[in-house]
Amino acid sequence: MIKVGINGYGTIGKRVADAVALQPDMEVVGVAKTRPNFEAETAVEKGYPLYAAIEERLPRFEEAGIEVAGGVEELVEAADVVVDACPSGIGAENKAMYEAYDTPALYQGGESADLVDVSFNARANYSEAADADHVRVVSxxxxxxxxxxxxxxxxxxxxxxxxxxxxxxxxxxxxxxxxxxxxxxxxxxxxxxxxxxxxxxxxxxxxxxxxxxxxxxxxxxxxxxxxxxxxxxxxxxxxxxxxxxxxxxxxxxxxxxxxxxxxxxxxxxxxxxxxxxxxxxxxxxxxxxxxxxxxxxxxHQESDVVPENVDAVRAVLGAADADESIERTNDALGVGL
Ligand code: NAD
The missing domain is CATH 3.30.360.10 (Dihydrodipicolinate Reductase; domain 2)
Incomplete structure (x- = not known):
């Protein structure tokens, strides 16, 4: 099972977590959040180990009665790949942390193309992400x-x-x-x-x-x-x-x-x-x-990148070719109206 960590659990991050959890070959090892809000509570209810994205804020989660598994660096260490779904520009700040733990990272469209080795779309250039350490799933x-x-x-x-x-x-x-x-x-x-x-x-x-x-x-x-x-x-x-x-x-x-x-x-x-x-x-x-x-x-801006993030996980790890991955993702999610 591919261990996927999600750093940034907002509009995109929570959807990617749910999509990863549905894949037969992946598991969510944890999600990281900055604040103990409704999304933090829902993540715990869904059974996702919750990590504090800013370690000094750990006590704020405890005060809110939300169980925290640790700080974000522990999540990055435990993951085979991290999906960074933080607000635009924060992914760039996080890059050094992913490098320090030698964990490949997938960023989102709000980050600059210069930050990464390759910009990614599963249908167009899946194979270019093979073995890349830093990949941007385009907007x-x-x-x-x-x-x-x-x-x-x-x-x-x-x-x-x-x-x-x-x-x-x-x-x-x-x-x-x-x-x-x-x-x-x-x-x-x-x-x-x-x-x-x-x-x-x-x-x-x-x-x-x-x-x-x-x-x-x-x-x-x-x-x-x-x-x-x-x-x-x-x-x-x-x-x-x-x-x-x-x-x-x-x-x-x-x-x-x-x-x-x-x-x-x-x-x-x-x-x-x-x-x-x-x-x-x-x-x-x-x-x-x-x-x-x-x-x-x-x-649909909130969700069309979700299956692409799932495919990018397999692409960077060489876990499947494009057609296999797209089909597996589509089947697990129910893509196709
Ligand atoms: P969002 O604000 O809904 O979610 C971001 C989450 O990251 C929030 O929960 C925020 O609290 C958290 N966060 C803030 N600082 C953090 C930190 N230092 N560490 C960890 N988490 C932190 O944003 P979003 O809409 O999900 O966008 C995320 C990325 O996806 C951006 O690059 C954006 O451009 C891109 N994107 C957004 C959309 C969209 O329409 N919403 C579509 C495609 C791509």
Missing amino acids: CNTTGLSRLLAPLQETYGVKKARVTLVRRGGDPGQTGRGPINDILPNPVTLPSHHGPDVNTIFPDLNIDTLGMKVPATLMHTHSVNVQLEEVPTAEAVRDLLAGESRLFLVPERFDIDGAGKLKEYAMDRGRPRGDIWENCVWEESVSVEDDDLYLFQAI
Whole structure:
């Protein structure tokens, strides 16, 4: 069994812990938190050994009546691999600790690409993470774009991708984020950081991205235009995308008109926390005009990187090849709507 430690138990960390716990070849050796809040109590209830991310704060957990297994360094030592799901920038501060214990670490999209040996997406470049000590699972948006662009690139060749990302202002629990009542070009200048981030996975891809922020918490939405080398029919593109295990083609008959109904569907399907691990591509939006492909996709920012983190664990340890890992992860989680 692969022993996985999770440092940073917030939006991403708690989901990764639950996903790891479901894998037949992995166990959660512990999770580290900074504060004894509701998530700390839930972690203990789920049976995850809880470690104090900041050792001096150990007494605060004890005062709150929460049992703590030790300090974070003990967790790093006990783990075969650590998933660092701390807020942006904290992963970089933690790097020396992972190195000191010779424990490979997976960071999240909020960290800089320069921090790591390789940026990772299971569909696009799984094998590049083999034996790497520091791997960055790219952000929710870059994950969503990589999953879509990989099969298009392989099958038709991509001349140029142009994507406008309409981004949720914050996650449901991020009460301090916004805008509350505005529509922001964000950033106003081109490109948004997403295009260069996609280039950490596809170095030669020609891509321009524009970002906007809107008063929503549910999902991001991408308006995608990809100019292709070989021109397929829209039907052929739909078939290609339907064959990808982490793309969900939203059927016209479902009458799903936006992120609200997508989330409702996920909850009706009994998804934990209403999570949607797959890109949601509106089937009838897939159109080809001359050599331009157009489509809309929605990305659940809180959960699409979760299966990718699970695959990255196997990738760095050489525990499975890409196809085996993706299938194992998908089966254990129930990916595929
Ligand atoms: P979050 O704030 O929900 O969770 C981070 C957790 O880390 C919190 O519980 C916080 O208390 C804890 N923490 C803070 N300092 C710590 C420390 N020194 N040691 C250990 N834990 C510490 O953040 P999140 O949304 O889960 O984001 C985590 C990372 O994932 C970031 O890099 C982010 O960019 C990336 N990411 C976030 C999303 C998203 O939409 N939420 C999507 C993809 C990637």
